[in-house]
Amino acid sequence: MSDKIKIQVEDVNVFYGDIQALFDVTLDIKSKEITSLIGPSGCGKSTFLRCMNRMNDVIDGCRVEGKITIDGENIYDADKDPVLLRARVGMVFQKPNPFPKTIFENVAYGPKIHGLASNTSELREIVENSLEQAGLMDEVKDRLNDSATDLSGGQQQRICIARAIAVNPEIILMDEPCSALDPIATARVEELMGNLSNNYTIVIVTHSMQQAARVSTNTAFFHLGHLVEFNATKQIFTNPSDKRTEDYITGKVG
Amino acid sequence: MDIFDITIVILAISTASYFFAVKKITKISNTNDIRPDSILSYYGKIAAIWAFVPAFSLLLFYSFLSPIFSEMVFIEKLSKIFPEHTESQLDLAFAQLQNVANGILENPDININRLAVELKSWDETSLAVRSWVVFMLLAITALFSYSRLTPKFKARKTVESFLQKLFLGAAVVAILITIAIVASLLFEALRFFEVYNIFEFLFGTHWSPNIAIRDDQVGSSGSFGMLPVLSGTLLIALIAMMVALPIGIFSAIYMTEFASKGVRDFIKPTLEILAGIPTVVYGFFAALMAAPFFRSLGLSLGMDVSSESALAAGAVMGIMIIPFISSLSDDVMNSVPQSLKDGSIGLGATKAETVINVVLPAALPGLVGAFLLAVSRAIGETMIVVMAAGHAANLTANPLEAVTTVTVQIVSLLTGDTVFDSPKTLSAFALGITLFVVTLLLNIGALTVSRKLSEKYD
Numbered sequence: 077m078s079d080k081i082k083i084q085v086e087d088v089n090v091f092y093g094d095i096q097a098l099f100d101v102t103l104d105i106k107s108k109e110i111t112s113l114i115g116p117s118g119c120g121k122s123t124f125l126r127c128m129n130r131m132n133d134v135i136d137g138c139r140v141e142g143k144i145t146i147d148g149e150n151i152y153d154a155d156k157d158p159v160l161l162r163a164r165v166g167m168v169f170q171k172p173n174p175f176p177k178t179i180f181e182n183v184a185y186g187p188k189i190h191g192l193a194s195n196t197s198e199l200r201e202i203v204e205n206s207l208e209q210a211g212l213m214d215e216v217k218d219r220l221n222d223s224a225t226d227l228s229g230g231q232q233q234r235i236c237i238a239r240a241i242a243v244n245p246e247i248i249l250m251d252e253p254c255s256a257l258d259p260i261a262t263a264r265v266e267e268l269m270g271n272l273s274n275n276y277t278i279v280i281v282t283h284s285m286q287q288a289a290r291v292s293t294n295t296a297f298f299h300l301g302h303l304v305e306f307n308a309t310k311q312i313f314t315n316p317s318d319k320r321t322e323d324y325i326t327g328k329v330g
Numbered sequence: 331m332d333i334f335d336i337t338i339v340i341l342a343i344s345t346a347s348y349f350f351a352v353k354k355i356t357k358i359s360n361t362n363d364i365r366p367d368s369i370l371s372y373y374g375k376i377a378a379i380w381a382f383v384p385a386f387s388l389l390l391f392y393s394f395l396s397p398i399f400s401e402m403v404f405i406e407k408l409s410k411i412f413p414e415h416t417e418s419q420l421d422l423a424f425a426q427l428q429n430v431a432n433g434i435l436e437n438p439d440i441n442i443n444r445l446a447v448e449l450k451s452w453d454e455t456s457l458a459v460r461s462w463v464v465f466m467l468l469a470i471t472a473l474f475s476y477s478r479l480t481p482k483f484k485a486r487k488t489v490e491s492f493l494q495k496l497f498l499g500a501a502v503v504a505i506l507i508t509i510a511i512v513a514s515l516l517f518e519a520l521r522f523f524e525v526y527n528i529f530e531f532l533f534g535t536h537w538s539p540n541i542a543i544r545d546d547q548v549g550s551s552g553s554f555g556m557l558p559v560l561s562g563t564l565l566i567a568l569i570a571m572m573v574a575l576p577i578g579i580f581s582a583i584y585m586t587e588f589a590s591k592g593v594r595d596f597i598k599p600t601l602e603i604l605a606g607i608p609t610v611v612y613g614f615f616a617a618l619m620a621a622p623f624f625r626s627l628g629l630s631l632g633m634d635v636s637s638e639s640a641l642a643a644g645a646v647m648g649i650m651i652i653p654f655i656s657s658l659s660d661d662v663m664n665s666v667p668q669s670l671k672d673g674s675i676g677l678g679a680t681k682a683e684t685v686i687n688v689v690l691p692a693a694l695p696g697l698v699g700a701f702l703l704a705v706s707r708a709i710g711e712t713m714i715v716v717m718a719a720g721h722a723a724n725l726t727a728n729p730l731e732a733v734t735t736v737t738v739q740i741v742s743l744l745t746g747d748t749v750f751d752s753p754k755t756l757s758a759f760a761l762g763i764t765l766f767v768v769t770l771l772l773n774i775g776a777l778t779v780s781r782k783l784s785e786k787y788d
């Protein structure tokens with residue numbers, strides 16, 4: 077585990093129209109570790125996550141101020157293309173959202189768009205490799221040409237992870253990836269995240285404090301758009317320094 | 331009393347029944363200390379229904395049947411006076427008789443006058459009897475239901491089953507009307523095929539329906555091969571779709587995926603205005619502007635364009651269909667979940683890539699449905715082609731020539747002097763049923779295709 081910093085967030089403010097959703101958020105996210113974001117509903121976790129791959133750009137009326145650098149480059153610089161950024165920063169959403177296409181086409185989608193494979197056998201290799209990494213290969217290898225939407229929720233979510241991996245990103249953002257899954261599927265995804273953190277920097281939003289405690293090295297606690305506390309996960313859960321954090325993790329609010 | 335007055339009375343009594351029933355049930359349950367089966371208002375509702383429905387149904391029934399009955403009776407009488415009259419002449423005589431009875435016409439014939447007086451008093455009696463029987467029934471059902479209602483009665487269940495029957499009735503009426511229309515179309519078309527060979531109609535390539543209307547006229551015997559007419563319809567519809575489809579779908583894509591809210595709020599109403607323009611306006615736009623424009627454009631390119639070219643009519647029809655396609659496609663594409671679009675954008679796809687690879691495939695069933703509905707519209711559209719397309723039936727695929735369409739032919743067959751049982755008039759029904767079958771097939775096609783496709787993309 078290196079201590080290299082992958083993402084640096086400085087004084088980020090986000091507005092939806094006139095309403096401010098994030099206030100002066102500043103934090104550093106370490107390379108090849110899992111960082112989790114926790115906090116009550118509506119506190120701005122998803123908004124913050126979307127800042128890091130500029131998905132907020134797609135939302136009408138959303139404005140982001142401040143600076144976010146990845147490997148030292150500000151992703152909000154005028155000459156930076158958000159489309160290219162999103163190939164480097166993959167995203168997995170709360171509700172599994174595989175395309176209504178075959179399993180193969182789902183995973184091949186990103187590589188095709190970015191021209192990562194020069195022929196079909198390379199493409200096949202990328203797809204199989206990604207499914208392998210997502211721990212799904214054994215389950216689906218005989219039905220790559222079946223519709224991805226016929227899979228179970230947990231499998232669909234892992235297809236979405238495989239789909240993100242296939243573009244070969246450096247960072248994977250996950251917005252409550254297990255909230256629609258049963259405990260067994262959740263355990264599988266968590267195990268998968270642990271494996272992936274060897275190669276990728278992962279930021280995960282979660283509602284479950286147990287999950288944050290199980291998977292992440294560092295945890296950020298958000299409250300009403302403010303970053304209240306950011307520290308080693310162990311520290312946050314055993315010895316929070318802020319009253320609001322303590323209330324939240326002991327279940328008094330949220 | 332006319333129908334309106336009687337209805338008011340029925341409504342008033344029904345309303346009164348409502349309150350009396352509620353009052354009665356309240357009283358019984360209070361004095362005997364029992365809990366009614368249903369909420370009180372249901373007793374009122376069922377009392378009102380019992381008062382209203384039988385009386386009102388009888389009113390409608392009577393009003394519908396009594397003129398038919400009196401016509402039968404008096405035509406019978408007329409036929410005794412004019413034994414040599416044919417059926418249609420008798421119909422005419424009855425119409426005259428009605429006018430005399432109502433004082434609109436005067437007739438010197440003493441027999442007719444006598445009969446007119448008779449008809450008048452018949453009608454008056456019939457009206458009086460109507461009020462009488464309706465009010466009798468109203469009184470009987472209202473009193474009967476009032477006396478029958480007790481707190482034990484399952485009022486809620488009864489109202490529920492009445493409503494179910496009402497809804498079922500509405501559906502049945504809609505279906506029956508459709509069947510009746512199609513059946514009458516079919517019936518007249520069959521009469522046409524008694525005098526004209528069906529295969530010559532379906533596969534003949536020569537359409538010239540001008541035959542002698544009266545027996546003493548001289549003229550050709552008429553030729554009813556519908557292929558050139560159908561091909562003209564399809565050609566114009568094809569041109570229309572070639573205009574409407576790309577513009578409609580692309581503008582829908584722009585609106586759903588690219589336009590900012592402000593722009594969308596401007597474009598959508600604009601397209602709706604386009605949809606609100608009456609087709610007759612499109613018609614003279616096609617005839618007076620588009621057609622000369624294409625003609626002079628053709629001349630400047632050294633091509634001979636007919637002044638009633640299929641191109642002009644088709645292009646204007648296409649413009650008419652644009653809002654139809656764009657608003658349907660807009661709905662369909664808007665219903666593609668945002669999460670799918672986010673998934674694609676999140677993988678680093680551009681908006682256009684997302685539209686092509688995710689939105690369009692997911693929206694395809696709906697788009698195919700929209701397309702086929704639009705084709706049905708183009709095929710059935712009448713006004714534009716009546717004004718801008720030709721009347722001569724050319725079997726051609728050249729859009730620069732004049733062609734005619736099924737709808738144009740139906741209009742010209744049925745306007746002006748017509749005799750109901752001449753093959754010329756009857757052929758309009760054959761064309762009508764052809765049109766109906768073609769659009770029906772398209773609609774069935776639309777349904778099956780979109781079902782097939784949505785299975786694949788579910």
Ligand SMILES: Nc1ncnc2c1ncn2[C@@H]1O[C@H](COP(=O)(O)OP(=O)(O)O)[C@@H](O)[C@H]1O
Binds near residue numbers: 115116119121122124
């Ligand atoms: N698309 C949007 N438009 C307007 N306001 C939004 C939008 N998305 C989120 N918000 C607002 O921003 C705040 C933070 O939301 P979000 O980031 O989704 O919270 P969380 O993910 O922590 O539950 C909330 O008050 C929410 O109402």
Ligand SMILES: [Mg+2]
Binds near residue numbers: 121122123251
């Ligand atoms: Mg959220």
